[in-house]
Amino acid sequence: MTLSIFYFLSFLAILSALMVVVSKNPIHSVLYLIITFFAIAGHYVLLNAQFLAAVHVIVYAGAIMVLFLYVIMMLNLNAEVEPHKSVWLKSAATVAGGTLMVVLVGALRTSASVGSPLPADANIGLIKTLGKTLYKDFMLPFEISSILFLAAMVGAVMLGKKETK
Amino acid sequence: MQHQDLPSDYFPMVIQFIVAVGFIATTMVATHLLGPKRKSKIKLESFECGIESQGNARIPFSIKYFLVAILFVLFDVEVIFMYPWAVNFKELGTTGIAEMFVFMVLLLTGFYYIIKKGALKWE
Numbered sequence: 222m223t224l225s226i227f228y229f230l231s232f233l234a235i236l237s238a239l240m241v242v243v244s245k246n247p248i249h250s251v252l253y254l255i256i257t258f259f260a261i262a263g264h265y266v267l268l269n270a271q272f273l274a275a276v277h278v279i280v281y282a283g284a285i286m287v288l289f290l291y292v293i294m295m296l297n298l299n300a301e302v303e304p305h306k307s308v309w310l311k312s313a314a315t316v317a318g319g320t321l322m323v324v325l326v327g328a329l330r331t332s333a334s335v336g337s338p339l340p341a342d343a344n345i346g347l348i349k350t351l352g353k354t355l356y357k358d359f360m361l362p363f364e365i366s367s368i369l370f371l372a373a374m375v376g377a378v379m380l381g382k383k384e385t386k
Numbered sequence: 387m388q389h390q391d392l393p394s395d396y397f398p399m400v401i402q403f404i405v406a407v408g409f410i411a412t413t414m415v416a417t418h419l420l421g422p423k424r425k426s427k428i429k430l431e432s433f434e435c436g437i438e439s440q441g442n443a444r445i446p447f448s449i450k451y452f453l454v455a456i457l458f459v460l461f462d463v464e465v466i467f468m469y470p471w472a473v474n475f476k477e478l479g480t481t482g483i484a485e486m487f488v489f490m491v492l493l494l495t496g497f498y499y500i501i502k503k504g505a506l507k508w509e
Contacts, residue, residue: 222394223394266396271396272469272470276466279462279466280459280462280463280466283462284455284458284459284462285459287455288452288455288456288459291451291452291455292452294447295447295449295452348469348470348473349470349473349474351470352469352470352471352473352474352478353474353477353478355470355471356470356471356474356478356481356482356485357478360485363467363485363489364485364488364489364492366467367488367489367492367493368492370460370463370464370492370493370496371492371493371495371496373456373460374457374460374496374497374499374500375496375499377453377456377457377460377505378453378499378500378503378505381449381450381452381453381456381505382453382503382504382505
């Protein structure tokens with residue numbers, strides 16, 4: 222049962238990820254990316270990372286995708302002004318992507334199997350367990366992440382806000 | 387022994403998801419099949435208060451929308467950090483409160499900066 226769900230989710234994720242790249246309309250790409258994110262959230266549930274699955278849906282499928290839509294609308298991508306890449310650029314991109322795939326396949330073939338996908342403690346991904354680990358063992362990285370937030374806020378305001386005097 | 391939370395416990399959520407998607411798909415197909423179809427040029431035209439539409443809808447819009455959206459995402463992630471903290475609130479005790487206090491002070495400094503800069507003001 223779990224295995225068939227895994228295969229279904231993997232198929233859905235890879236298919237919609239391909240559609241993100243292939244589809245001509247950038248808005249359709251964003252919609253396919255949302256399907257990919259939902260499939261990956263399903264994978265997280267299968268791996269006993271339930272909190273991560275919920276956060277993935279809320280933040281990525283919800284908030285980040287809205288940002289993606291905004292960026293696409295700001296870029297003003299019309300069908301008429303769509304830049305057409307030359308044959309040279311296309312073949313160079315194909316060679317570069319193919320090389321990356323060869324490297325990835327080669328690296329994954331020699332790596333050892335991770336064994337059973339389910340960890341021994343099935344409660345490991347629950348919000349309570351995660352909170353205990355985050356606020357006891359990883360206290361400093363948590364505090365540093367707030368500085369990251371601060372930097373992101375200042376950066377966004379600096380870039381997006383016109384200076385008025 | 388605590389109750390083990392297995393992926394199979396999330397099966398009700400799968401059913402809910404299927405029902406939600408199925409409802410939308412059914413209504414879309416049903417309205418398409420049941421509703422009358424008149425495909426004249428006037429009927430297919432986009433209607434905007436009776437004024438003839440000009441150009442297309444893909445015009446670049448103000449970066450102010452994007453600024454508000456990106457600030458929303460930042461505070462959204464911040465609230466997610468509070469969920470695991472709130473669940474373990476009693477167990478973490480004073481250390482937890484101090485930790486969250488430092489976190490919130492840094493974030494509220496950012497919020498104060500945003501307000502002072504007038505980033506949320508709509509000129």
